[in-house]
Amino acid sequence: MAATSQASISDCQVEEVTQLTDGIYRIQLRLLQPLVHRAGQYLELLLDEGEASPTAVPYTVASAPAALPLLELQIQDLGEGGLASRVIDTFKNQSQVQVRFPQGECYLDQAPQDPSQPIILIGAGTGFSQMKALIEHALAEQMPNPLHLYWGVREAEHLYGHELIEGWQQSHPNFYFHPVVSDPTGDDWSGRIGLVHESVMEDFPSLEQPLIYVCGSPAMVYAVEDDFRERGMGDGQMFSDVYSYAPRS
Template identity: 40%
Template sequence: MRVTLQPSGAVLQTLPAETLLDAARRLGYECPQSCRNGNCHVCAALLVEGSVRQNGEVRDHGEFFACIAEPLEDCVVLWDGVLALGELPAKAYGCQVVECREVGGDVFRVRLRAPAGKPPRYHAGQYLLIERDGADRAAFSLASAPHGGRDLELHILGREESACRLLAQLQQQGIARVHMPYGDAHLAQLPDGPLVLIAAGTGMAQMQSLVEHCRARGFRHPVHLYWGVRRPEDFYPIDPWQQWEQLPNLYLHKVVSDVCAWEGRCGLLHEAVCEDLPDLRRLHVYASGSPNMVYATLDALVEAGMDAHQMRADVFAYAPRG
């Protein structure tokens, strides 16, 4: 039977005489459950459409328990707390500010430490939200990788007034209240093929997380990292950069777009990618930057032969193109 879950929109295909909970877990979903016999009520769900059999009784509406209910036809079910494969629940953490200092290019490296016994769960490439005094939460990519445990790293550009206020808040209070993880441009599973990572400015934070995760997991396919800034002085130190230079399958490219008075490469990021990689068909592409930069890169790479589905970016979710 075909069961559509709300509010997630996930669709499950159940087997004959299989309970909804068993089907969801067989398909890789993480579900609220405990006793598995309908007594604890943890797996309670609401039947919106269709019918189920529970303890020999057929129900076509109302509450039921996913651990003992078998769908009898296609159903629509309201079931909160169900997480798809690779999806993690968002939680709040009160973190100690271990470091908050400028490292170059007006960029501040912020290191946070989550409470003992509560290492945050996240995938490489995801982001968090920081609570700000008198303002909405601010989103920042995690530069750290999951194997870092309690220690989290952010790269914050300290030029806009709102960012400067947040940095001052972190320095003065020594505590950061964060909510995480968010974002689907991550590496819950390593791809079977080459990676192309494209970052503008502090979008490099997300790419640091991806590279460090690949390094920790022994990823063997080629990884091409393109980091673009407007001026050479906008490049800031990346702690593991020298170690990255020793990796045989990691190719590092720095590109300056506006002021090219330096010994390195000049131009736009997508131009550098197309120049180096004429065949884009097998690549898995991740991009991080402003919406304008990400969509311009997408259009250019699609025109050069890439399928649009090969590229992932958080921009696609928070700033969808009409």
């Protein structure tokens, strides 16, 4: 059967559930139908799939298309018995799940025409997941553009994946990592402090040139857009899933 990029329902084998750091889990799935996706897209996990109207919970695919048929997810479960707790329990207790996949218009396919055009990737919390997929794809495709990952978290202990990021830094001179902590506690953090997009504006006084990908809450994404437009960002430069699932009213 030929692989399709049309959103379809597929069964997935649950291969691995690993705790990455406090409250953040990595889920490794194996797609059992021949579907393909673009870096940055998401799937919907179908809970209660036997029932008339299953609950569909969206999660960004943290791996690049080169990893297919494997799909990685990174899920935050604050342990408060919310929807995420139910999702993690499902992955721990079921060997197979159903997903609707692929979804979303926030992706990176090909290198921009101008090889000097910077690509700025801004992830808040587990928004890192989408940026990871985009970076892995850009590096695998040997895109020459400078790639700047700005990762904003509340506390330094919420940064994870150190080995992965160090690997990108060591093997790809066009990759730059900028972690930003908004509310550091004690003296465990000597790096940048504040809102993640403020660091972008410090580093890029003009935002007329870069392509910008942002993953975070709708309030965060729209605040970033407003500030960046004041720095010269034009239409078509910024990409986020928020534009389709939470359009500005």
